[in-house]
Amino acid sequence: MVRKLPRKDAVIIGLGWTGAILGHELTDAGLDVVAIERGPWRDTATDFNVAYAPDELRYAVRKDLFLQPAQEAMTMRNNVSQTALPMRDYGSFLPGHGVGGAGTHWNGHTWRFFPSDFRLKSHLTERYGAERVQDLQIQDWGVSYDELESAFDRFEYLCGISGKAGNLNGTIQDGGNPFEGPRKRDYPLPPMQMTYAPTLFAEAARAKGLHPFPTPSANLSGAYVNPLGVAMGQCTFCGHCERFGCANYSKSSAHTTVLPVLMRKSNFEARTECEVLKINLAPDGKSATGVTYIDVNGEIFEQPADIVLLNAYGLFNVRLMLLSGIGKPYDPSTGEGVVGRNYCYQTNAGTQVFFEGKHMNPFIAAGALGQTVDDYNGDAFDHGALDFVGGAGLNCIPTNGRPIQYRPVPPGTPRWGSEWKKATKAYYNNTLTFSSQGSSYATRGNYLDLDPTYKDRFGRPLLRITFDFPDNDIRMSNWISGRMQEIADQLGGKQAVVARARKGWNSVPYQSTHNTGGAIMGTDPNTSAVNRHLQSWDVPNVFAIGASAFPQNAGKNPTGPVGALAYWAADSIRNHYLKNPGRLVEA
Amino acid sequence: MPLRPQSRRQFLSSTGMLLLAASMPASAAEHSGTLPWRPFAALPPDPLPGGRWYVFTPEEARTVEAIVDRIVPSDDLSIGGKEAGCASFIDRQLAGSYGTSDRLYMQGPFMPGLPTQGYQGSAAPAARYRDGLAALNKHSRDKLGGKAFFELAPAEQDQVLKDFEAGKVEYKASAGFFNLVLQNTMEGFFADPIYGGNKDMAGWKFIGFPGARYDYRDYVTAHNKPFPLPPLSIGGRPEWKTGSR
Numbered sequence: 125m126v127r128k129l130p131r132k133d134a135v136i137i138g139l140g141w142t143g144a145i146l147g148h149e150l151t152d153a154g155l156d157v158v159a160i161e162r163g164p165w166r167d168t169a170t171d172f173n174v175a176y177a178p179d180e181l182r183y184a185v186r187k188d189l190f191l192q193p194a195q196e197a198m199t200m201r202n203n204v205s206q207t208a209l210p211m212r213d214y215g216s217f218l219p220g221h222g223v224g225g226a227g228t229h230w231n232g233h234t235w236r237f238f239p240s241d242f243r244l245k246s247h248l249t250e251r252y253g254a255e256r257v258q259d260l261q262i263q264d265w266g267v268s269y270d271e272l273e274s275a276f277d278r279f280e281y282l283c284g285i286s287g288k289a290g291n292l293n294g295t296i297q298d299g300g301n302p303f304e305g306p307r308k309r310d311y312p313l314p315p316m317q318m319t320y321a322p323t324l325f326a327e328a329a330r331a332k333g334l335h336p337f338p339t340p341s342a343n344l345s346g347a348y349v350n351p352l353g354v355a356m357g358q359c360t361f362c363g364h365c366e367r368f369g370c371a372n373y374s375k376s377s378a379h380t381t382v383l384p385v386l387m388r389k390s391n392f393e394a395r396t397e398c399e400v401l402k403i404n405l406a407p408d409g410k411s412a413t414g415v416t417y418i419d420v421n422g423e424i425f426e427q428p429a430d431i432v433l434l435n436a437y438g439l440f441n442v443r444l445m446l447l448s449g450i451g452k453p454y455d456p457s458t459g460e461g462v463v464g465r466n467y468c469y470q471t472n473a474g475t476q477v478f479f480e481g482k483h484m485n486p487f488i489a490a491g492a493l494g495q496t497v498d499d500y501n502g503d504a505f506d507h508g509a510l511d512f513v514g515g516a517g518l519n520c521i522p523t524n525g526r527p528i529q530y531r532p533v534p535p536g537t538p539r540w541g542s543e544w545k546k547a548t549k550a551y552y553n554n555t556l557t558f559s560s561q562g563s564s565y566a567t568r569g570n571y572l573d574l575d576p577t578y579k580d581r582f583g584r585p586l587l588r589i590t591f592d593f594p595d596n597d598i599r600m601s602n603w604i605s606g607r608m609q610e611i612a613d614q615l616g617g618k619q620a621v622v623a624r625a626r627k628g629w630n631s632v633p634y635q636s637t638h639n640t641g642g643a644i645m646g647t648d649p650n651t652s653a654v655n656r657h658l659q660s661w662d663v664p665n666v667f668a669i670g671a672s673a674f675p676q677n678a679g680k681n682p683t684g685p686v687g688a689l690a691y692w693a694a695d696s697i698r699n700h701y702l703k704n705p706g707r708l709v710e711a
Numbered sequence: 712m713p714l715r716p717q718s719r720r721q722f723l724s725s726t727g728m729l730l731l732a733a734s735m736p737a738s739a740a741e742h743s744g745t746l747p748w749r750p751f752a753a754l755p756p757d758p759l760p761g762g763r764w765y766v767f768t769p770e771e772a773r774t775v776e777a778i779v780d781r782i783v784p785s786d787d788l789s790i791g792g793k794e795a796g797c798a799s800f801i802d803r804q805l806a807g808s809y810g811t812s813d814r815l816y817m818q819g820p821f822m823p824g825l826p827t828q829g830y831q832g833s834a835a836p837a838a839r840y841r842d843g844l845a846a847l848n849k850h851s852r853d854k855l856g857g858k859a860f861f862e863l864a865p866a867e868q869d870q871v872l873k874d875f876e877a878g879k880v881e882y883k884a885s886a887g888f889f890n891l892v893l894q895n896t897m898e899g900f901f902a903d904p905i906y907g908g909n910k911d912m913a914g915w916k917f918i919g920f921p922g923a924r925y926d927y928r929d930y931v932t933a934h935n936k937p938f939p940l941p942p943l944s945i946g947g948r949p950e951w952k953t954g955s956r
Contacts (some may be wrong), residue, residue: 165740170752178923181902182756186809197816202827209824209831212816312944317715320934362925369841373926384746393743419739487920488927527901527920540782540893541869545917549788552918578818630827 126416128426132158135415135429137400137444140225141683142669142690143435144378144386145282148352150431151392153702158427159392159435160417162399163191163222168379172369180526184367189229190214191221198633199575200437200593204456210578210586216630217637218367219437223396224636226437227377231366231491231523232342233681234285234376236276238502239269239305241678247503248513257513260596261459261466261566263675266647266656269305272688275695279687280311280340283376284348284356284669287311287340301337301496303504316345316359321484321556322495325520328614334499337523340684341492342376352385353367363524365491375491398425401582402450403432403666412666416583430705431665431697434643436692438672442572442642443587450663451643451653454571456590462653462661464572466641467589468677471516471562471597473511473625475608476532476618479554486525486553494521500607501679502563512599516562518608518681525552532557533621556615560604561624564640566679567594572642592629601625638682640674647709655709658689659697664707669693730822756945758905759802765806766837770859771844775801775892777861778847781868782896789917790910792896800899800908801840801892810837836891845889847871848878905946917944 133155136143143159150157166172166189182188191214199208200511220226240247242265248257289310290300315338318326326336343359350356359374374382386392397420404413404426414428434441445451445463454464496519498504507513524530532555533547570592574585593601605624646652649661658673660666669690671682699709740747764772779792779801792798808814814836826832834842839946851860853870860871876893878886899908901915903923909915915922922942930938939947 165742165747166766167746167748169748171754173753173755174925176923178753179756179903179923179945181898181906185902192814193816194814200828202825206825207822209822209828210816210818211829212812212831213733213793213829215829317931319931323934358928360926360928361931362927364925387742387746388744390744393741394740395739396737421739483937485930485936485938487924488930488938502764525920527914527918531897531901531918540872540896542784542786545783545786545788549791578816628827632827634828 126424126426128428130281131157131428131430134431134433135160135427135428136433136435137415138225138436138440139223139378139394140220140435140437141227141378141687143225143433144382145687145690146433146435146669147392148382149388149691149698151386151389151540153698154391156391157393159394160398160400160415160427161223161394161396162195163396165394165396166222166224166228166369166379168371168373169371174370174371177368177371178362178364180528184526185528187214187218187367189221189367191219194581196580196586197578197587199578200589200591202590202629203569204590208575208588208590211631215632216635217639218634219439223383223394224369224378226380227683228369229367230683231649232375233492233521233683234280234283234340234342235680235681235684236305236307237678237685238268238303238504240503242267242269242272244676251503252507252513259567260513260594261568263466263566263646263651264645265675266645266652267692272692273305273308275688275691276684277308278691279684282350282352282381282687284313284344284350285311285340285342285376286313286345288315288338290337298539299337301498302335303498311340313345313348316341316343316490316493318495319485319488319493319522321486321522322493322520324556324615325493325558325611328611329495329497329518331614332610334497336497339492339494339496339519341490343490343492343688344374344376350381351384354381354384356380359490361488361490361493363487363489363526365374366523400444401404401584403444403450405449405663409449410663412583412663431667434666434668435670438642439587439639440573441575441668441670441672443568445643445653445668446574447584448695450660450666453573456571459568462649462651464642464646465651465653466566466675467570467572467591468566468640469591469629470563470636470638470677471564471593471601471625472635472684473560473562473601473605473623474557474559475612475623476621477556477612477615478532478534478551479556479617482554484522484553484556486522486530489524492521493522494519500604510603512596512603514563514565514597514600514679516560516601516604518558518560518611520556520558522557523573527552535621545577546586553638556617558608558611560601561679561681562597562601562604563679564597565594566641566676570594581682593625593627596627598627638671638677640671640677642683643668644670644675645673646675649711657700657708658693659696659701659708661711666704667693667697712777756905758907759803761796761803761907764802765919766810766840767802770848771840772798772802773861774844774848774851774859777868778872778892779896781865781872783900790913792900795900795910795913796908797896800902800906801895803907804895804898805837805840813834823926839884839888839891843882843884843892846880846882846885846888847875850882878925903946904944911949912942912944
């Protein structure tokens, strides 16, 4: 039996970063809003307690804060010739769970993508010709960097991002990222104090003529009160960011920036441990009437609402659209359809430089404390003579020295026994690591759909990921590895080991929780699931907000653009949709 | 043990903690008009007490103790895996949700997968230990004069483990089983001592990890200098304890 609840103005699916921002903006506009979150309520004082938060086994290895596969898994395969099987444990990426979502356990790297990234197909075609990108399915976003600038700024000031501007109103600033788009003002806080390894990395990069700068960080360099009046404290470098909630009110997340204000509003309600089963459509399929959800006791509710906002992790936005029949599913054999199209990831490779006689102290760390080189990212460099497009940020951001998972030893070292012990002891404090985080560009064969075999605990099909690293991205990453080798050589050290990306995406070792696409934004309803306002082309009172909207992924962490898109979509709803509900862009 | 109200949160059992949660009443929560907060709502770790075996039989326990003592041998760098409590750690982990894969996706059909698709077996870690340890001792008895693994000389034990690691043993999952034990042994040697391994923070002292400290502000810019403070566990430091535990 389904219990029908009183109507709300808007229902939010998922109370993470974007759900909290949309909740705040729409309640400010006077709407009566309910957020439905399938995980538990979480807050700093109770759930990320400083006395027991630094527990690597519980949080990093057993993954206490993450979505558990028993609740929802996904299947994967590298291409359509394989049979997808369930990832019985999450490995390559780790979706979040509970209030705060993936923003609970992120590291805090907070970027703006380059202006050229937002019109990628047009930009690359103009610069290198259409032939250069013919094997790729890259697209323009339909929104420009200039249009998003104030949204980026609002997210950075919400969070208290610590960094150094590289481009203020078109004037390049010493010590910042000279390749970034122009920003109207500097970051709200100065960069964090720098640890030893990134300092060495920056010196080496500078000696090679590159332009290192402090990574923009959501681990705060000092005390901060954000524009909502919420206070945060200085990061204490405990080295427990990624996979952990911050126990110190020092890492920006929905808990530390928005929820203390949002939760006190009488026109906002959060229902936790309630999972949305589907978005309900009117009989003509052209508008949503609300959502159906199930609570933790198995009781099913219908929540009617005028606006439905998909604010789940991007992959789950896509799955709910597929389960609800919103938008035409993508078919890789024809290239037609939009939901599931342009799934992208991240193309990474790591470098280890082994020294002797150093004290790297890797445990003095924060998730986004380090130095980045963007000289080889995106289209910051000329690809004319190269055989690929895209690029990578080079990041020396040693996030932790947690010893179950961080014990670098040179290749060839046995994995156990006396020799392993000697090497482990010798190199724990003598290793400098840095890595390339590369772009991931869309191809026709990489996509998301519903699995034909495997079901979740309610009998609904699991999401199926069909993905492998495109040849273009492998060529890019391997060229970047050559550049990493040059920096590693400059660093000196006893031995340097530079990884090279290979085909065959492996779902087991952790790589990146930067899954993008599947419900992409754009200007053409035949090649995008949502318009430039993140509004469904097919069901205009549904908005899908998150990295699911990225037409392809850049060589940067996605949370900055996700936050900007949240403000962008909120503005569209407040300033346009509410005044005249309906399509904001004519198809 | 700290006071804790009856809470039905789901993650109690993840790290080998007592399974209390399942029997508690559950209800979805509605929050409006206030930031939800309850006194004593925190969820500290609640590890199983030591001093007994929960999952392993006596022979299995002796076998695992012998294995962890070869993976982390005792030498002038540190105590060995057995003395550090790695076997007891593994036993306690297997007694919780980790041992039964309660949190993983365990619906069929179970089909052989590609390496990129990860472990696709239907057996959870507790069952894999039961089978794997039996296979290890059978191999040892068949090939090495009727002796169980724990009765072999260290050099012989090393050879058996290498054969398992290389998948050379007549046991279909030998390499997978070795990798499981290796992973769990490292967890036991380097996890916080509250979980029963890493005795007196021996694993942390061995490499110089300061443990559950959370404020390094005074040391951030002390580049290339040794960190001066000893390690600290979630449970404190042994010398802080005035009474018996």
